[in-house]
Amino acid sequence: MNFIALKMLIGDRAKYLGIIMGLTFASLLITQQSAIFLGLMTRTFAFLTDTGYPDIWVMDPKVQYTDDLKPLKETEFLRVRGVEGVAWAVPMYKGLLKARLPNGTFQTCNVIGLDDETLIGGPPQMIQGQLSDLRRSDAIIVDSFSIMDKLAKVMPDGKRVPLKIGDTMELNDHRAVVVGICKATRPFQSQPVIYTTYSRATIFAPRERKLMSFVLVKAKPGMDINTMCNRIQATTGLAAYTWNEFKILTVRYFMKYTGIPVNFGVTVILGFIVGVAIAGQTFYNFTQDNLRYFGTLKAMGASDGMLLRMILLQAAMVGSIGYGIGVGAASVFGTLSGNTELSFRLPWQLLAASATAVTLICAASAALSMWKVVRLEPAIVFKS
Amino acid sequence: MNNIAVRCKGVTKSYGVGETQVRALRGVDLEIKTGEMMMLVGPSGSGKTTLISIIAGVLERDEGECLVFGHDYKHVSHWEKARFRGQNIGFVFQLFNLIPTLSAAENVAAPLLINGLKRSDALESARDILNRVGMGDRTYSLPRELSGGQQQRVAIARAMVHSPKLIVCDEPTSALDHETGHKVMELLHEVVVGVERALIVVTHDSRIFEFANRIARMDDGHIISVSDSRDFRLS
Structure with a gap:
């Protein structure tokens, strides 16, 4: 009977294509919008993604997410270093500074200052130059996306020339020389990411009484990280989070205080409703038209x-095809937008969630x- | 007793309740023997279709007894009833009811597939039976590519492909012109009627009465007469 079911379905071309289009559209909308949402959420903790080495992040207790900077006194990292079980603790600066480009325009950049001695917290991958080149005078390392885009030199004829090693720029009126190009995850606001040493970052930064953003901590081998966090909090009065806790804190902030989840959620729900409305209605009409034959x-x-x-079987067939085309189209979209500003992240969990949504639509129909x-x-x- | 295909006694059936209730059958008695073609005639609303629906097991009777080859639908589950229909009853409909997206052979194979036969075997049997009804050259045609007469031939092939004991035909010639209707009835008479099989045909078409062995006249939910075809035509 299976082949009769399939021939009944495929034979009615208009309805067959209508059902598949409805499911494809629903699957595409649900998958693509969720993938962009996930991509955006991933960018909120891009800075953490690129700084995976420390076990513990120590910061002001009022910090709510990675860019919510509430500077600490520079002596704090010495206090943290003194907590029992800490293998090492280094300061880190993070701030938004204005870069003046050769053509006179300004660009806000995400400047990260690494501990001068160890350079801990540096970029995950160097493309040109070496991390140790940061020890040279006025040295900075720039991310590979920005050198071709926001930090590129714009020539009089409008042509954009990528920034290269040896080029100079002004960071908050201070001379900076590019000594390396690195690969860095695009941040939420897509600003250029610039690495330099902690002491140089504090020179670039506007003069303030407190400048240190975080203390990065490594626990001694065998120490329980959560116990260490509690110990640092109890000893210093500062907040201490594991990498994962800080990531969750950041994501929760964006989920709670921005309209992003609601906006994307509405679109995803809309995709689901469109799927139910178009595919469900057409499938029901298809059955209705064939009622005499079922009878x-x-x-x-x-x-x-x-x-x-x-x-x-008919529902499973249109569901599989619609889901396949929809997810395929979303993947192509993701691949094409790989090197653009658009964020897109399609993990298997999202594919499974999308499959569940399409299954629900088909089951309802x-x-x-x-x-x-x-x-x-x-x-x-x-x-x- | 063994040659009785259908025995109905005091069969009643009503639709609706209260003041809107319609009594479609008011105590029908009827016997159909194996090897005979029984025609049911009568005006619209006389209960012909209700009676064949009950005999075919697609409608529940209210009261009375109705045995089809000794089988009573009353005390069996839906599943068993469906199984009995699948194995023992063939249908020929007024509007053919061929599934439009299936070829002639696939339509004919449907009862065999319902009975669990393998697809390849079912299609082979379907092609054989289409040959017998003179449609061997149209096995791959879709219903829309066939004339009314050809579609009814395919429907007849479908009704007999699984060798059912009883074939129920509802106005098999009403959608056909006189000549085609006559040919269809000839085919039913030649190919379908057999010693082990009975046919019950509901019709308004007096031109095909000659093919019946007996004709039962219905009116207002009763069978008012059952007579030989020849006597009926003379009367």
Whole structure:
């Protein structure tokens, strides 16, 4: 009976394509919008993604997310260093500074100051130059996206020339020389990421009484990280988070205090509703149009179970195709937007969630049709 | 006794309740023997379709007894009833009811597939039976590519492909012109009627009465007469 079910479905081209289009559109909207949302959320903790080495992040207790900077006194890192179980503790500066480009325009940059001695917290991957080049005079390392985009030199003819090693710029009226190009995760606001040493960052930064943003801590081997966090908090009165806790804190802030989840959530729900409305309605109409034939099969001896399996097979078929095309289109979109400002992240969990949503749409559509077929009196076949 | 295909006694059926209740059958008695073609005739609303629906097991009767080859639908589950229909009853409908997206052979194979036969075997049997009804060259045609007469031939092939004991035909010629209707009835008479099989045909078409062995006249939910075809035509 399976091939009869499939031929009934495929034979009605217009409805078949209508159902698949509805499911494709729903699948595409749900997957693509969720992937962009996930991408955006991932960018909120991009700075943490690139700084995975320390076990513990110590900061002002009022800090709510990675860019919510509440500077600490420079002596704090010495206090942290003194806590029992700490293998090492280094200061880190993070701040938004204005860079003046050769053509006179300004660009706000995410400047990260690394501990002068150890350079802990540096970029995950160097493309040109070396991290140790930061020890040279006025040295900075710039991320690879920005050198071709926001920090590129714009020539009089409008042509953009990428920034290269040896080029100079002004950071808050201080001379800075590019000594390296690194790969860095794009931050939430897509500003250029600039690495330099802690002491040089404090020179670049506007003069303030407190400048240190974080203390990065490594626990001694064998120490429990959560115990260490509690100990640092108790000893110094500062907040101490594991990498994962700080990431969750950041994501929660964006989820709670920005309209991003609501905006994307509305679109995802809209995709689901569109799927139910278009695919569900068309599938139901398809069953309705074929009711006489389902009745004929029923009269000829097909049991309710047999007919339900036929409808489920039809729903599974359109669901699989619609999901496949939708997710495929979303993946192509993600691939094409890989090197652009657009954030896109498509983990397997999202694919599974999208598959669940499409399955729910198909189940809802099939349930309506199944209800109709189960209630169908086979005597309908004698009505002309 | 063994040659009785259908025995109905005191069968009643009503639709609706209260003042809107319609009594479609008011105690029908009828016997159909194996090897005969019984026609049910009568005006619209006389209960012909209700009676064949009950005999075919697609509608529940209210009261009375109705045995089809000794089988009573009353005390069996939906599943068993469907299984009995699938194995023992063939249907020919007024509007053919061929599934439009299936080829002639696939339509004919449907009862065999319902009975659990393998697809390849079912299609092979379907092609054989289409040959017998003179449609061997149209096995791959879709219903829309066939004339009314050809579609009814395919429907007849579908009704007999699984060798049912009883074939129920509802106005099999009403959608066909006289000549085609006549040919369809010839086919039913030649190919379908057999010693082990009975046919019950509901019709308004007096031009096909000659093919019946017996004709039962219905009116207002009763069978008012059952006579030989020849006597009926003379009367």
